[in-house]
Amino acid sequence: MWESFLVDEWHQVVEAMIAAALLYAFVILSVRVSGKRSTSQMNNFDWVVTVAIGSLMASGILLQDVSLFESMAAIGTLLGLQFLLTWVILRWEAMEELVRADPRLLFHDGEFLWSAMRRERVCKQEVLSAIRANGMRDLEEVQSVILETNASLSVLPRPKEEDEPGRRALQDVHGISVDS
Structure with missing residues (x-):
């Protein structure tokens, strides 16, 4: 009785562990490639990306209807969009004024x-x-x-x-x- 309360299916536990390890390695590699800003909290957009990555990782690890590849694609897309936004901000002052909060x-x-x-x-x-x-x-x-x-x-x-x-x-x- 207690076994079913703690664990429904042992293969799901193993799948979650494997997914967690693979997503962890993917995020570490992706952050390394995209730069330190990916996990910083320099502004609200950086914070949103950091929180979203955590949520996407959890979805890919725990939800059966979200594949590992879907989670990786979503994380990669977010990091790519963040990179693109910061690239545009550094080159176009009007965009910086639009998205950056002033101290x-x-x-x-x-x-x-x-x-x-x-x-x-x-x-x-x-x-x-x-x-x-x-x-x-x-x-x-x-x-x-x-x-x-x-x-x-x-x-x-x-x-x-x-x-x-x-x-x-x-x-x-x-x-x-x-x-x-």
Whole structure:
């Protein structure tokens, strides 16, 4: 009785193990060929591809009506589309503007930027958590908190007097002027 509860058919378990090993090897090889960006989370599109690859692998491993080749073809197609999209973005600025999210300033010079935080759906506690995670105890230590294009929060410490002129890393952040 317990055997049928745990395993219906042993051959299905063996098939799943073989499919998992083959899909794993295929994904490792495909990611190696398509580049590191395939599994990064540099932007929302990269995240979608990473999650979709996991789902396609699971389908190919566990679902009887999805063949191993179908899963491999779908994974290869996704990686190819991601490669093509990033290739186009690097060569056509209009496409980059269309698909890339801009970093957004959420906290600057001691003030929470509430309208930006509402627009991005980030609460005060998340900003404070990022500040603490960067080893800062006082808001006076922080110049800026930026929501990056990959949804991470960057915390920039208040610059020392001698560091003040260097602001070029902030040039693409929505909500700040480079000379402020």
